[in-house]
Amino acid sequence: MQGQNLFHAEPGSTGQTDNQRPLTVTELNSQTRRMLETRFGNVRVEGELSGLARPGSGHWYFTLKDAGAQIRCAMFKNRNRSIRFTPAEGMQLIMRGRVSLYEGRGDYQLIVDHMEEGGTGALQRAFEELKQKLATEGLFNAERKRPLPALPSHIGVVTSPTGAAIRDILAVLERRFPSIPVTIIPSAVQGKEAADELVKGIKSANKSGLFDVLIVGRGGGSLEDLWPFNEERVARAIAASDIPVVSAVGHEIDFTIADFVADYRAPTPSAAAEVLSPDQQEILNKLNLLNRKLNTLMKHRLQTLSQKLDHSSLRLRHPGERLREHNQRLNDLDIRLQQSMKIALQANTANYQRLSDRLTQSSPFRRIERLQGQLNLIKNQLNSSVQTLVNQKESRLKQLTGMLDAVSPLATLSRGYSIVARGDEFIRDADQLTEGEQVTARFSQGSADCQVIQIHKE
Numbered sequence: 001m002q003g004q005n006l007f008h009a010e011p012g013s014t015g016q017t018d019n020q021r022p023l024t025v026t027e028l029n030s031q032t033r034r035m036l037e038t039r040f041g042n043v044r045v046e047g048e049l050s051g052l053a054r055p056g057s058g059h060w061y062f063t064l065k066d067a068g069a070q071i072r073c074a075m076f077k078n079r080n081r082s083i084r085f086t087p088a089e090g091m092q093l094i095m096r097g098r099v100s101l102y103e104g105r106g107d108y109q110l111i112v113d114h115m116e117e118g119g120t121g122a123l124q125r126a127f128e129e130l131k132q133k134l135a136t137e138g139l140f141n142a143e144r145k146r147p148l149p150a151l152p153s154h155i156g157v158v159t160s161p162t163g164a165a166i167r168d169i170l171a172v173l174e175r176r177f178p179s180i181p182v183t184i185i186p187s188a189v190q191g192k193e194a195a196d197e198l199v200k201g202i203k204s205a206n207k208s209g210l211f212d213v214l215i216v217g218r219g220g221g222s223l224e225d226l227w228p229f230n231e232e233r234v235a236r237a238i239a240a241s242d243i244p245v246v247s248a249v250g251h252e253i254d255f256t257i258a259d260f261v262a263d264y265r266a267p268t269p270s271a272a273a274e275v276l277s278p279d280q281q282e283i284l285n286k287l288n289l290l291n292r293k294l295n296t297l298m299k300h301r302l303q304t305l306s307q308k309l310d311h312s313s314l315r316l317r318h319p320g321e322r323l324r325e326h327n328q329r330l331n332d333l334d335i336r337l338q339q340s341m342k343i344a345l346q347a348n349t350a351n352y353q354r355l356s357d358r359l360t361q362s363s364p365f366r367r368i369e370r371l372q373g374q375l376n377l378i379k380n381q382l383n384s385s386v387q388t389l390v391n392q393k394e395s396r397l398k399q400l401t402g403m404l405d406a407v408s409p410l411a412t413l414s415r416g417y418s419i420v421a422r423g424d425e426f427i428r429d430a431d432q433l434t435e436g437e438q439v440t441a442r443f444s445q446g447s448a449d450c451q452v453i454q455i456h457k458e
Contacts, residue, residue, distance in 0.1 A: 026103065033101040036108070040099040045071070045110060046118050049091045060087075064095060064110065073097075075112040083115055084126040092118035123223050127230050130257055134232075139239050140260045146244045148264055149212050151180075152276055156211035156243070158185045158201035164219045165189075165248065165269035172273035177280050183210065189218035194228035199237040206242050214241065215272045216258060217248030229256040238262055248272035284367060287355055291371060294348050298382060301344065302389075305337050309393055323401060330397065334390050341386060345379055413444035420450075430455050 023031075047064035054060055058077035063070050073095065087093065097112040117125060134140065155173075159165050161184050173180055185205055187197040198216065205214055216238065218226070228234060229249045235257045238245050247262035248269040259265040266272035312329060352375055356368045405411055413419070419442040420427040427433065437452045 025106070029101060029103040029106050033103055036099045036101055042096065042098055042113075043110075044094060044096050046092070046094045047071075049087055049089060049093050052087060052089060060112075062087075064093070072102075072107055072109040073112050074102075074109055075115065079113055080115070085117060085129055087115065094118045123227060123230075127223075127257070130230065130232055130235070131260065134235055134257065134261065139235065144239075145263045148244055148246065148276060151177075151278055152213045154181045154183065154211050155276060156183050156185055156205045156208075156214045158187050158198060158205065158214060158216045159218055159269075160189045161186045163189060165217055168219075168268070168270040169215065169248075169273040172270050173277050176274070176277040180277060189228060190221070190225050191228075195231035195234050198228060198231075198234050202234075202237045202241055202245070211243055213276060214243050214245045215248055215266075215269070215276070216245055216262070217266070217269050217272065218250070219269065220251040220254060226250055226254060226256055229258040231257075234258060235261045246272045246276065283359065287359065287371065290355070291352075291375070294352075295378060298341075298344065298378075301340070302382070302385065305333070305340075306389060309333055309337075309389075323404075327397065330393070337386065337390075341382065345382070349375070349379070410444070413442070416444075418443045430457055 045064060047066045047070075050063045050065055050070070052060065052062040058080075060075040060080050062073050062075075064073050065071075075097075094116050095110060095112045096114040097110050100109055100111050101107065102109050138144070157166060157169060159169075166184060170182065173182060185201040187201040188194040189198070202214065202216065205211055216229075218229070226249060229247075238247070238258055238261045244263040245261075246264045246266055247256070247258045248266040248271065249256045249258055250268075252267035264275065266275060309330070312326065312333065352372070356372060359368050409419075421440050421442060422432075422437070425432075427439065433439070433452050433455055435452050435455055439450050439452060441448045441450050
C-alpha cells in the first residue's frame, strides 16, 4: 500500500498540500475501524487464551496470544451463551470473528462470534461436561429407565432411511419375528441439521400414538459423525419421551449421551432389533409343549375318573333299591365326566384358539392349522375313548346284575324248589320236624300251610 493515502481528508481537499486539515483522533480511529472491518471481514484465528475477564454485563474480554504476538478480544453476551465448554486460562482456542478497533482507546481488537477448543480434545471435553451436567440432574438414574415390551405391537425407528443401520434392523426383525410392524421416521444422523431432525422425529413419534417402543440410532463413525447424538436437545427429547427408547448408535465401543439417557442402550442397531424381537421358533416350541401337557393332563383326568367309576362299581352289594341307587350315581358320574371333559375341552380349545390367533397374526399359519387339526383329532379320540369306557362299564353293570340275580333265592324258587318254614325259621333238616307239626311251604308263586304226616330220615 506504499504511495497511497490510507485515510480520507476533509471533503474537497486534494490531500496533497500542507494546508489539508488534520484529522481528529476520533476521526482517525473511526476511519481505521472501518478500514479494518472492510478489509478483513470474518477471520479464524487460533491462539492461547489469557487474561479472561467476565464483568457483570455478561460480556467476555480476554487476550489471544501465540509465541510472537497477541491481540485483545471481546465476546459479547449474546454470543458467549452458546459456548458448550468453560474457557480457562492457557487453553488453546480457535476464534471466529471480525477485526475491529475500539475507538475510545485506539486498541486494535477481535470481536469474537464463535469460540471452539483447538486440537482433538474439544469435542471430548464438551461430551464430558454435558455428561456431568445431565448426570447431576438425574437423567441417567436407573429408576427412570422403563421396561421394554416383551412383544412390541409397533416399532418406530428414528434414523436415516438410506443408512446401513436401518437395513441391519429390518434384516434382524425379518429373521426373528417378521410380523412386527416397523415404521421409519426419517432423520439426518450426521451434520448440522441432524440434532434438530432427531428431536423432531422423537416428538413426532410420541404424538402419533402408534408405537410402544422407539429405536434411535445410526451406524458407526467418528466422534464428529456421532456428535448429533451428544447434543443436549437430543438427550432431553429422549428423556421426555413417553415411549421407551432404545439407543443404538455406532459400534459396541461407541458411547454417546443418548446411550446414557435412553431406557436401554444397544451396542449396535442389530442388537437393538434382537432385544426387541422374540424368537418365533421359541414360541412354536412353547406351543408344542403346551399341547403335550394338555394331552397328559387329559389322560390323567380320564384315568382318575375311570378309577372312581371302578370303585363305585365294587361297592354294589344288594339288588333292588341299592342297584338303582348305584345306577343313578353311575349316570351322574357319566354326565359329570362328559360335562367336565366338555368344559375342559372348551377351555383348552379357547386357550389354544387364542394362542393360534396370536400366532396367526405372526404368520406361521400352516403350522397352526396342522396343530389345530391334531387337537381336533385328539378331541375326537378322547370323546370316542370316553364313550367306549362308559359302554364297557354299563356292560359290566349288567353282568354283575345278572350274577346277583343268579344267586338270589327268588331265582331258585322259580326253578321249582320251595322253602319250608316254621314261622320265621327256615327248615333245613328233617330232624327239625316232628310228626303232626304245622309248617308253611313257600313257592315261587304263593305258599301253603302243611301238616307233617311222616318223617323220612335218609
